[in-house]
Amino acid sequence: MAIGILRIHNLFAVVMLSGIYSLISAALFVTLDAVDVAFTEAAVGGGIATVLMLGTLALTVDTEKAGPGNLQILPLAVVVATGAILIYGTLDMPAFGDPAAPAHQHVAPLYLEQGPIVTGIPNVVTSVLASYRSFDTMGELAVIFTAGIGVMVILAATRRDRGD
Amino acid sequence: MVRRHFVLRVIAKLLMPFILLFALYVQFHGDFGPGGGFQAGVIFGAAFITYALIYGIDAARQVMPEWVTRWLMALGLLLYVGVGYFGLFLGGKFLDYNVLAQDSVHGQHLGILLVEFGVGTTVAGTMVTLFFTFAARKKF
Numbered sequence: 001m002a003i004g005i006l007r008i009h010n011l012f013a014v015v016m017l018s019g020i021y022s023l024i025s026a027a028l029f030v031t032l033d034a035v036d037v038a039f040t041e042a043a044v045g046g047g048i049a050t051v052l053m054l055g056t057l058a059l060t061v062d063t064e065k066a067g068p069g070n071l072q073i074l075p076l077a078v079v080v081a082t083g084a085i086l087i088y089g090t091l092d093m094p095a096f097g098d099p100a101a102p103a104h105q106h107v108a109p110l111y112l113e114q115g116p117i118v119t120g121i122p123n124v125v126t127s128v129l130a131s132y133r134s135f136d137t138m139g140e141l142a143v144i145f146t147a148g149i150g151v152m153v154i155l156a157a158t159r160r161d162r163g164d
Numbered sequence: 165m166v167r168r169h170f171v172l173r174v175i176a177k178l179l180m181p182f183i184l185l186f187a188l189y190v191q192f193h194g195d196f197g198p199g200g201g202f203q204a205g206v207i208f209g210a211a212f213i214t215y216a217l218i219y220g221i222d223a224a225r226q227v228m229p230e231w232v233t234r235w236l237m238a239l240g241l242l243l244y245v246g247v248g249y250f251g252l253f254l255g256g257k258f259l260d261y262n263v264l265a266q267d268s269v270h271g272q273h274l275g276i277l278l279v280e281f282g283v284g285t286t287v288a289g290t291m292v293t294l295f296f297t298f299a300a301r302k303k304f
Binding site: 035036039040043044047048051052055056059118119120121122123125126127129130131134135137138141142144145147148149151152155156 | 190194195196197198199200201202203206207209210213217234237238240241244245248259261268269270272273275276279280282283286287289290291293294295297298299300301
């Protein structure tokens with residue numbers, strides 16, 4: 001499907017395909033027991049992002065401009081090299097689900113054991129997100145807020161330029 | 165607006181309270197089940213966007229005027245930061261929930277609930293504002 005998105009030049013079909021792709025990955029997250037990620041993916045990826053992309057298409061054009069047709073050697077080489085380095089990096093990683101992995105040794109046992117007791121909240125995701133990592137969450141919230149403000153400012157500014 | 169898509173309109177109106185209720189459930193039950201502010205916010209926002217898609221942007225603006233969504237955006241972040249400073253004034257550290265109530269477990273509970281509510285408010289406000297801003301543009 002991702003290859004299909006790359007090959008198609010009709011942007012409406014591309015938006016629809018990426019929405020379907022989001023829904024499928026939401027189903028994938030459910031099978032991985034990450035239900036809250038699946039919520040977000042289905043609502044944002046499958047719903048709101050698709051609607052916003054369609055809104056953008058309605059404002060601009062819905063067919064892609066023909067790019068340079070010949071094969072671009074340099075970008076391809078950069079992508080292949082980066083991918084190779086990333087795969088080489090994964091060779092050093094501990095096996096999937098290994099209980100001795102560093103990620104499972106550092107603060108995770110503390111959060112899992114003490115989190116429900118200290119915060120009185122059985123959902124570990126919530127206690128980590130809102131209590132142990134509340135500074136991170138505040139930053140994320142500020143990012144969302146700033147992004148919203150940015151979009152408002154950009155779109156409102158161009159509206160004023162055209163004088164209506 | 166022409167009276168088209170009769171089935172769609174009726175079903176959307178039927179589903180709307182359930183979507184909003186589910187968003188609130190995800191928001192306030194996030195302490196126990198999966199969910200939390202981000203998820204609840206996007207579901208809440210998606211409900212209004214659905215409404216706007218089916219009933220038209222003007223009908224949605226009557227339900228949820230643009231100044232309300234802008235205020236929601238700001239108020240959520242203010243609530244989050246406010247909880248942080250409130251802990252500071254009560255003698256703790258910034259975003260220290262332990263001092264918010266009579267004991268630390270209750271304080272943590274209250275702090276997380278308020279903070280998650282702030283997250284949900286800002287996310288919902290931002291989503292609806294983004295949609296309104298896009299929809300208000302004319303084709304150039």
